[in-house]
Amino acid sequence: xxxxxxxxxxxxxxxxxxxxxxxxxxxxxxxxxxxxxxxxxxxxxxxxxxxxxxxxxxxxxxxxxxxxxxxxxxxxxxxxxxxxxxxxxxxxxxxxxxxxxxxxxxxxxxx
Amino acid sequence: xxxxxxxxxxxxxxxxxxxxxxxxxxxxxxxxxxxxxxxxxxxxxxxxxxxxxxxxxxxxxxxxxxxxxxxxxxxxxxxxxxxxxxxxxxxxxxxxxxxxxxxxxxxxxxxxxxx
Numbered sequence: 238x239x240x241x242x243x244x245x246x247x248x249x250x251x252x253x254x255x256x257x258x259x260x261x262x263x264x265x266x267x268x269x270x271x272x273x274x275x276x277x278x279x280x281x282x283x284x285x286x287x288x289x290x291x292x293x294x295x296x297x298x299x300x301x302x303x304x305x306x307x308x309x310x311x312x313x314x315x316x317x318x319x320x321x322x323x324x325x326x327x328x329x330x331x332x333x334x335x336x337x338x339x340x341x342x343x344x345x346x347x348x
Numbered sequence: 349x350x351x352x353x354x355x356x357x358x359x360x361x362x363x364x365x366x367x368x369x370x371x372x373x374x375x376x377x378x379x380x381x382x383x384x385x386x387x388x389x390x391x392x393x394x395x396x397x398x399x400x401x402x403x404x405x406x407x408x409x410x411x412x413x414x415x416x417x418x419x420x421x422x423x424x425x426x427x428x429x430x431x432x433x434x435x436x437x438x439x440x441x442x443x444x445x446x447x448x449x450x451x452x453x454x455x456x457x458x459x460x461x462x463x
Contacts, residue, residue, distance in 0.1 A: 269450070280441060280457040281392075326391065333450035335382045336443065338391045 239264045243327045243339035250346050256314040258342045260301075260327035263308065268329040270294075270303055270310040271336070275324045284312075284325070317346045350376050352444045354455035361432055361462055369427045369458045371442035377422035378444035382452075383415075386439040395440075398425040422447065432462040 243260040250256060262270065272284040272294070285294030290305035299314045310327060327339040351374040361367050371381055379400045384392040396417055397405045404417035416428040425444075429436055441457040 273454075278459075281454050283454075330450075330452065333380070333445050333452065335394045335397060336384075336392070336452070337394075340391045 239268065239329060239331065239337045241327050241329055241337055241339035243325075243342055245340050245342060247343040247345060250317055250344070252319055252346055252348050253316045254346075256312070256317045256321075256344070258312040258325055258327075258344070260310045260312065260339060261308050262310065262327075262329050264329060264331060266331050267305075268331040270301070271328045271330070272299070272301055272310070272312050273326045273328060273338075275326065275341075277323075281326070317344070319346045319348050322346045350374075350444075350446060350451070350453045352442065352453045352455040354440075354442060354458050356458060357456065358459040359461070361460070363433055363462055364431055366428055366430045367432055367460060369429070369440055369442075369460070371425045371427070371444065371455050373423045373444040373446075373453075376444075377447040378425075379422060379447050380445040381419060381425040382443045382445075383417065383425075383427050384441045384443070386441060386457075388438075392441060395427075400425075429460065432460070434462045436460065437462045 240263045269288045271286045273281040274284045285296045287294040287303035293302045324341045328336045330336045353372045355370045381398045383395045386392045398419040400419045406412045419425040442455045443452045445452045
């Protein structure tokens with residue numbers, strides 16, 4: 238079956254540091270890939286997505302590129318802020334089927 | 349944009365009682381909705397797939413007689429937790445797939461606490 242693996246953290250960074258959260262996936266077909274963010278006590282917010290190989294999703298300074306050859310979708314941000322502290326989930330969905338989520342990565346950004 | 353609502357957003361109930369959670373697509377129709385559960389500090393796990401007008405499909409290990417799902421219309425699916433126990437305390441999130449599309453949207457979640 239399909240699966241998603243991501244670094245679980247927690248990750249602690251200083252403000253303005255560079256962020257990378259690794260995500261790799263296993264899928265039988267050609268899934269769409271997503272990053273969701275969850276703030277404490279809240280639901281999921283879609284951060285970015287990519288639907289095919291070599292697509293780059295971007296939003297609010299975050300970026301991720303769909304790499305089919307390495308089955309990866311790593312999340313990056315050049316300069317994190319305290320307000321980016323949250324849990325980040327990498328996920329996939331294939332042809333409108335259910336989402337499969339990674340374990341989540343807890344990010345803490347210190348001032 | 350497409351909006352999915354859940355009601356209630358949080359609920360506290362006593363052990364042994366039943367709780368119904370609603371998932372509504374507000375501005376689109378959805379023949380398929382998915383129900384997920386998230387325990388504290390864990391990821392989301394699929395519980396069941398709800399299809400309008402037919403029986404839900406449950407994931408392995410999810411008791412269908414305990415978690416009753418009804419998808420009676422193209423905009424509403426309900427999850428009823430029957431005879432709730434403290435171990436059912438969790439965050440329940442639904443997603444709805446736009447009819448005729450692969451696009452899906454998540455609801456804001458319902459936090460259930462069973463005392």
